[in-house]
Amino acid sequence: MSTTQTDTRVVSPLLRIAPTGMYARRARMLVERSVLVSRKMWLIILSGFFEPLFYLLAFQVGFGKLVETVQGPGGQTMSYVAFVAPALLASSAMNGAVYDSTFNIFFKMRYQRLYEGVLATPLGPLDIAMGEISWALVRGVLYAVAFFAVVSGMGLVTSPWALLMVPVAILIAFAFAAIGMAATTWIRSTTDFGLIQLVLIPMFLFSTTFFPLSVFPGAVQVIIQIFPLYHGVELMRGLATGVLDPSMLGHLAYLVVLAVVGMLVAARRLRVLLLR
Amino acid sequence: MTTVGDGVLVQANGLVKRFGEFTAVGGIDVAVRKGEAFGFLGPNGAGKSSTMRMVACVSPRTEGELSVLGMDPDRDGPRIRARLGVVPQLDNLDTELTVRQNLQVYGRYFGLSRATVRAKATELMEFAQLSERADDEVEPLSGGMKRRLTIARSLVNDPELLLLDEPTTGLDPQARHLLWDKLYRLKQQGVTLIITTHFMDEAEQLCDRLVVMDHSRIVAEGAPSALIKQYSTREVLELRFNPGEQQDALDNGVADLVERIEVLPDRLLLYTENGESTLETAHAKGIRPLSSLVRRSTLEDVFLRLTGRSLVD
Ligand SMILES: Nc1ncnc2c1ncn2[C@@H]1O[C@H](COP(=O)(O)OP(=O)(O)O)[C@@H](O)[C@H]1O
Ligand SMILES: [Mg+2]
Numbered sequence: 001m002s003t004t005q006t007d008t009r010v011v012s013p014l015l016r017i018a019p020t021g022m023y024a025r026r027a028r029m030l031v032e033r034s035v036l037v038s039r040k041m042w043l044i045i046l047s048g049f050f051e052p053l054f055y056l057l058a059f060q061v062g063f064g065k066l067v068e069t070v071q072g073p074g075g076q077t078m079s080y081v082a083f084v085a086p087a088l089l090a091s092s093a094m095n096g097a098v099y100d101s102t103f104n105i106f107f108k109m110r111y112q113r114l115y116e117g118v119l120a121t122p123l124g125p126l127d128i129a130m131g132e133i134s135w136a137l138v139r140g141v142l143y144a145v146a147f148f149a150v151v152s153g154m155g156l157v158t159s160p161w162a163l164l165m166v167p168v169a170i171l172i173a174f175a176f177a178a179i180g181m182a183a184t185t186w187i188r189s190t191t192d193f194g195l196i197q198l199v200l201i202p203m204f205l206f207s208t209t210f211f212p213l214s215v216f217p218g219a220v221q222v223i224i225q226i227f228p229l230y231h232g233v234e235l236m237r238g239l240a241t242g243v244l245d246p247s248m249l250g251h252l253a254y255l256v257v258l259a260v261v262g263m264l265v266a267a268r269r270l271r272v273l274l275l276r
Numbered sequence: 277m278t279t280v281g282d283g284v285l286v287q288a289n290g291l292v293k294r295f296g297e298f299t300a301v302g303g304i305d306v307a308v309r310k311g312e313a314f315g316f317l318g319p320n321g322a323g324k325s326s327t328m329r330m331v332a333c334v335s336p337r338t339e340g341e342l343s344v345l346g347m348d349p350d351r352d353g354p355r356i357r358a359r360l361g362v363v364p365q366l367d368n369l370d371t372e373l374t375v376r377q378n379l380q381v382y383g384r385y386f387g388l389s390r391a392t393v394r395a396k397a398t399e400l401m402e403f404a405q406l407s408e409r410a411d412d413e414v415e416p417l418s419g420g421m422k423r424r425l426t427i428a429r430s431l432v433n434d435p436e437l438l439l440l441d442e443p444t445t446g447l448d449p450q451a452r453h454l455l456w457d458k459l460y461r462l463k464q465q466g467v468t469l470i471i472t473t474h475f476m477d478e479a480e481q482l483c484d485r486l487v488v489m490d491h492s493r494i495v496a497e498g499a500p501s502a503l504i505k506q507y508s509t510r511e512v513l514e515l516r517f518n519p520g521e522q523q524d525a526l527d528n529g530v531a532d533l534v535e536r537i538e539v540l541p542d543r544l545l546l547y548t549e550n551g552e553s554t555l556e557t558a559h560a561k562g563i564r565p566l567s568s569l570v571r572r573s574t575l576e577d578v579f580l581r582l583t584g585r586s587l588v589d
Pocket of ligand 1: 276295298299300318319320321322323324325326327
């Protein structure tokens with residue numbers, strides 16, 4: 001395939017390096033399709049919203065009584081529930097995105113052969129990757145906004161910076177949808193999903209969601225800092241409490257890189273698998 | 277680069293497709309002209325689908341030249357696909373959408389407006405006789421209905437060239453005839469058709485011109501009637517015998533009655549200009565078949581002649 005196509009349309013430099021036929025700038029058509037399908041899936045979508053709320057409730061009435069305060073990002077003392085709430089927002093953005101980009105994409109790719117039909121039209125693999133990832137992201141955003149409303153209603157956010165938690169939730173959803181979709185292209189059968197769970201569960205539990213990084217021994221701390229969710233949680237917690245730190249730019253960059261690389265890998269894998 | 281003649285929609289020269297070491301298409305030359313119904317006839321594994329996928333710009337060629345609608349699939353894939361209709365060998369309808377939504381969403385992939393796809397979907401459901409099932413899910417539809425929906429979907433962008441990969445495989449005779457009728461209507465409307473099939477009757481019914489493919493190569497090319505004339509006789513006398521007696525007939529010199537004979541496990545095929553008179557001569561020689569049948573030659577006979585094997589096993 002030629003990589004030197006000249007295109008007079010305005011395309012971002014990143015997309016221009018993609019081989020010809022990868023991208024027709026119609027990713028939104030797949031989002032349209034997902035919206036149509038989602039009308040039948042509202043129950044699943046709704047359950048994704050309640051999951052973090054139940055966690056929050058458990059901490060409010062349960063744990064919160066045992067462990068009343070913890071040390072926050074700026075060294076200040078804060079209620080345990082306020083400590084956990086931003087992390088739950090990050091992980092709910094992650095869960096919504098991962099569900100859509102793994103199970104759903106796998107089904108569409110292997111059983112329904114949906115993408116083979118799509119690739120017979122002018123659309124290319126990058127349209128599919130962008131469209132599907134964007135939809136996962138839309139879902140992530142819906143959860144994030146709803147959860148944010150509840151959390152601020154409960155008085156668990158204490159800074160105007162907290163408004164930025166919503167765009168950060170979008171970024172977390174984007175990053176996880178992208179790596180989720182990329183990973184799914186390697187999955188051969190449904191049993192392989194166990195592997196994804198095997199990664200997700202420790203990530204959910206240990207990404208400073210429920211206790212600060214300092215409780216882990218040094219070597220483990222390094223591993224935890226590799227978890228993408230850790231960076232999402234740190235960003236969220238900083239914004240919720242208004243304790244800003246230059247390291248947050250690093251967290252941000254980490255997630256942006258994952259999002260972009262994941263999306264490009266997913267598109268490339270679709271091409272390798274389906275355009276043989 | 278070959279010059280693409282006027283009105284040639286697909287031109288392949290020395291087209292090759294390899295999967296690793298395995299050669300699925302071993303250097304074929306084809307030219308499909310505007311307005312014709314062109315066929316690829318061949319048994320399973322001949323390389324028909326691999327060829328179709330290259331023409332559909334969803335499979336890069338390994339070697340050779342290929343031009344579709346005057347463009348190079350490697351360079352202009354999306355632009356070519358915008359003007360093609362594709363009916364793949366296996367239906368890949370969107371099972372999460374209804375019949376109507378399938379057509380509308382597919383039209384959107386081609387960049388058509390919402391209003392256009394709405395009108396188009398209604399028109400195509402009419403064409404495919406699916407209007408009553410408009411708001412049904414796709415999964416419970418019969419095989420024939422799914423196939424008609426796939427064909428309807430392939431027409432959503434008013435394609436200049438329609439690629440049909442085994443359009444009627446797996447359908448019962450009634451559903452097949454209904455589908456042939458639809459394809460015939462499209463041809464009347466001037467749509468260029470490329471059809472792959474391993475059914476000789478389908479090839480004879482639908483194709484103006486065809487190539488016979490076997491083991492990744494083209495072994496013959498021409499109009500169905502011309503191929504039959506070239507590679508077979510006007511009539512075929514089929515003789516069936518009691519078990520064991522077929523060999524006796526051969527020993528009795530039944531083969532000397534005609535220029536060419538094919539020995540199949542369950543019967544003999546005698547290629548002749550006049551089946552009835554050959555049968556009389558056979559009777560006169562004391563050959564007593566259990567049953568006999570005189571029929572016209574078909575593409576099946578052409579294939580048998582060219583490859584020594586049946587199309588459908
Ligand atoms: N993606 C692929 N990878 C490896 N081999 C393939 C692939 N697609 C087709 N083949 C092989 O190429 C040969 C021709 O296949 P195909 O073009 O589907 O034939 P037909 O459509 O005439 O039945 C078959 O032997 C098939 O197994
Ligand atoms: Mg085939």
